[in-house]
Amino acid sequence: MKEELFVSGRDIPNIDPYLHIWHWQIPLYLYLGGLAAGILFFATYYVIKGKEKQMQTTVKWATIIAPIALVIGLGALFWDLKHKLYFWQLYTTIRFTSPMSWGAWTLMLITPMSIVWVASYMKEMIPGWDWKFGFLNKFEVWIIKNRVPFAWIMMILAVILGVYTGILLSAFNARPLWNTSILGPLFLTSGLSTGLAAIMWMSKDEHERKTLNRIDLILILVELFLIIHLFMGFMAGSAVKTEAASLFLGGEFTVSFWVFVIILGLAFPATLEALELRGFHVPAWLPPFLILFGGLVFRFVMVEAGQITRFLY
């Protein structure tokens, strides 16, 4: 037998008995950040490829979601801060060893850029749109002229943002569940997939939907592959790693992870997408809804479960 307890009666709120310092705000932000990264990645990708005409929803309409998601996500992050009035300290320095620092700077760049992106398509989306001010019209002309370099910068930032939502967690070696380098690519893939799901939900164009459907199917398969590797790494790892994995293999997160994330959030929508590609009729909203829902549950499960895993006590 081995047991360890605090005999001095330590019972600090949100620290004991299990760490719970990050509540709903962080997983919500990680989800919205990944979603925005996915949407912006594909919008910029198709502009760079010169396929604006064929991918109207991807390039224009769906990008409206990105700044909204980012602003809500930033709001959630701000809500989570416990010393709110000092938030500006984030922008007095840049610390490369802290993912949160360069993540904050990435957000600082990509949020206004995503707004500019949407604004540059306003005249195409809403005929007769007028910016009222001359300098705004001039700015718009300049952006439209430089759309491809602008898209390149934003695509790189979108990838950084997507990876960052995973690396934010994987940088903490005190939490064995998070401390795996697969989390960065895994969260990026999941973010790209949820982004695609949102675009597919909005798109009315059959050809566009089919193209996105095919990419999304590949992304889901990559995601499942990464998740298998995640668990293989845990099972072959040290005691703290196998304990972390056991939370999902019989532990308290088994149902929420395997049923809601893996089956309903990945396997089932992937099957539906495959059927759709083979010509079966599938309700257009169903696969995107499941993917978006599964992605959200995935972030919540990972943040909650990760905080339980530890080295001591």
Next chain:
Amino acid sequence: MRYAMAIDTKKCVGCGDCVVACQTENNVPHGYCRDWIVENVSGSYPSVQIELRSERCNHCDNAPCVRCCPTGASHIVEGGIVLVTHDECIGCGACIESCPYDARYPHPEGYVDKCTFCKHRVDKGQNPACVDVCPTHCLHFGDLDDPNSDVSKALKNRKWKVLAPEAGTEPQLYFLT
């Protein structure tokens, strides 16, 4: 200079005096603590062993809390003491997540708080409050670079361990076993 602490687990009786001394000295808010006592019971009856450990921030050489702090509020000062500058801390919680010892907590005023090795006392040549108050003299503090310091002498002739060395933090609390 490298400040460190040695905790004699054979002498500690778990009275909690170090905890109260710290709370009083540092005006720690009610319900919080910067140090705490862990009772570790192992074995099976009748051969049972008890280890008592007075724990606090490990003032790690490779401090993950300092590494992941986005503003630089968490920093290391001379002697290896890890501190938090209150008005640079945004209360994001990254350092709390990063600490394998769960030694940090969010102060009710918003910033993150933790053991300072009583720097205000150490600067004056005194010991941290917990060390001076310990009735069994089980806490030893001092400079590891000074062979005559209390901590160096305590570590010289005894077996010791650190907590969670596999976390790679190079902790500076040494538990004499």
